[in-house]
Amino acid sequence: MNQEATSSQEAITIIGSGLAGYTVIREIRKLDKTIPITLITREPGYFYSKPMLSTALAGKKEASQLVSTPSDGMASQLDINILAQTDVSAIQIDTQQIVTNKGSMPYGKLVLALGADQIRLPLQGSAAAEVLTVNDLEDYAKFRQQIEGKKRIAILGAGLIGCEFANDLVLSAYEVDVIDMAPQALGRLLPEKASQELASKLESVGVRWHFNTTIQSIDHQEGGLKISLANGRTLTCDAVLSAIGLKPRLDLAKAAGLQTHTGIVVNRELETSAKNIYSLGDCAEVNGLVLPYVMPIMQAARALAPNLLGQKTALTYPAMPVMVKTPSLPTIVSPPPKDAAGTWKVERIDDGLVARFESGDGHLLGFALLGAATSQRAALTKELPPLLA
Numbered sequence: 079m080n081q082e083a084t085s086s087q088e089a090i091t092i093i094g095s096g097l098a099g100y101t102v103i104r105e106i107r108k109l110d111k112t113i114p115i116t117l118i119t120r121e122p123g124y125f126y127s128k129p130m131l132s133t134a135l136a137g138k139k140e141a142s143q144l145v146s147t148p149s150d151g152m153a154s155q156l157d158i159n160i161l162a163q164t165d166v167s168a169i170q171i172d173t174q175q176i177v178t179n180k181g182s183m184p185y186g187k188l189v190l191a192l193g194a195d196q197i198r199l200p201l202q203g204s205a206a207a208e209v210l211t212v213n214d215l216e217d218y219a220k221f222r223q224q225i226e227g228k229k230r231i232a233i234l235g236a237g238l239i240g241c242e243f244a245n246d247l248v249l250s251a252y253e254v255d256v257i258d259m260a261p262q263a264l265g266r267l268l269p270e271k272a273s274q275e276l277a278s279k280l281e282s283v284g285v286r287w288h289f290n291t292t293i294q295s296i297d298h299q300e301g302g303l304k305i306s307l308a309n310g311r312t313l314t315c316d317a318v319l320s321a322i323g324l325k326p327r328l329d330l331a332k333a334a335g336l337q338t339h340t341g342i343v344v345n346r347e348l349e350t351s352a353k354n355i356y357s358l359g360d361c362a363e364v365n366g367l368v369l370p371y372v373m374p375i376m377q378a379a380r381a382l383a384p385n386l387l388g389q390k391t392a393l394t395y396p397a398m399p400v401m402v403k404t405p406s407l408p409t410i411v412s413p414p415p416k417d418a419a420g421t422w423k424v425e426r427i428d429d430g431l432v433a434r435f436e437s438g439d440g441h442l443l444g445f446a447l448l449g450a451a452t453s454q455r456a457a458l459t460k461e462l463p464p465l466l467a
């Protein structure tokens with residue numbers, strides 16, 4: 079490597095050790111084995127698969143068993159410097175410095191792979207502060223500890239993560255109540271009939287649904303917690319898990335003066351509004367799209383790595399269906415783009431359901447496949463237009 083490449087102007091600093099941070103490092107290393115890379119993270123720096131958090135209970139996996147590679151293994155495997163348990167509190171664009179709880183340091187190129195926070199509803203009641211969320215491995219360890227030896231879990235939110243946890247918990251012999259403002263499960267991803275199918279399948283294995291309502295307060299009571307719903311009903315449980323959605327982590331970017339919208343705004347080369355600062359993953363927004371899923375991160379990392387090394391590369395997104403990990407009724411969704419004009423056509427097949435969202439001229443714009451129909455995933459994905467050509 080030449081002298082220039084080792085200077086701090088060229089060195090790459092990445093904030094965040096989630097899938098986005100680690101995948102972009104892997105992609106950089108495929109192209110350049112020696113460029114200096116520093117990874118800064120609040121976490122211990124281990125690598126784990128976040129999607130496993132909502133299926134690990136039935137799989138009888140403890141939090142520690144979900145770590146696939148510890149921090150020192152990642153550092154040697156990828157030949158990087160990891161600053162773990164290090165919190166970045168500010169980015170100074172003018173001087174190209176970042177400020178952490180362990181001191182300041184310069185950056186050459188900076189990647190924000192900061193992820194997203196679980197949204198929290200402001201709730202009333204003496205036990206409101208005990209509501210759990212699971213968004214990383216530490217949360218998962220705490221969740222496991224809190225539900226150990228308990229029986230009844232209430233989940234706030236019937237979206238993808240809420241449904242996955244509901245299925246995982248009933249398969250592990252918990253009693254599960256799911257509460258959602260919407261009239262149906264996975265309301266943003268599925269047409270009504272498909273949603274009813276999923277809800278009734280999960281109901282048949284024990285999930286109790288409370289739609290069109292929300293939690294007003296959670297109070298301690300003898301032997302557990304009492305949930306008061308907005309519809310006047312009350313439920314009794316031992317723990318409450320909130321899974322009502324994610325909001326990209328924007329504070330650092332906003333304070334540094336970077337352009338933000340729903341996410342940190344980046345162009346097709348994944349560059350933010352500030353020179354030499356890039357972003358990807360759950361915190362980033364490209365072309366109005368914030369896609370907090372694994373496949374978009376893989377695509378973004380493949381485009382970002384060459385850009386960081388000076389080879390201009392534009393991000394593209396093919397259609398990227400998402401698997402909903404509900405083993406009681408496997409489900410795959412590729413929702414139509416927001417505001418797409420068209421209609422859902424739903425067909426029941428043996429042990430499954432196919433829902434196609436078609437434009438007026440019959441082009442497939444989205445789909446949902448349930449049960450046996452999930453075998454059609456590859457064929458239908460080929461028919462879909464790319465999300466970002």
Ligand SMILES: Cc1cc2nc3c(=O)[nH]c(=O)nc-3n(C[C@H](O)[C@H](O)[C@H](O)COP(=O)(O)OP(=O)(O)OC[C@H]3O[C@@H](n4cnc5c(N)ncnc54)[C@H](O)[C@@H]3O)c2cc1C
Nearest residue numbers: 094095096097098120128129166192193359360370371372
């Ligand atoms: C329970 C669950 C199940 C899921 N299942 C699926 C699935 O089946 N399929 C799918 O496609 N997607 C799934 N997802 C979504 C997918 O896991 C995420 O899109 C992905 O893991 C996000 O990776 P990320 O690196 O962008 O963010 P994160 O994993 O959140 O990483 C962010 C990193 O930034 C660090 N950080 C943030 N701020 C700072 C700071 N100021 N200083 C230092 N470090 C900081 C954090 O500590 C963390 O290391 C699931 C998500 C959850 C929660």
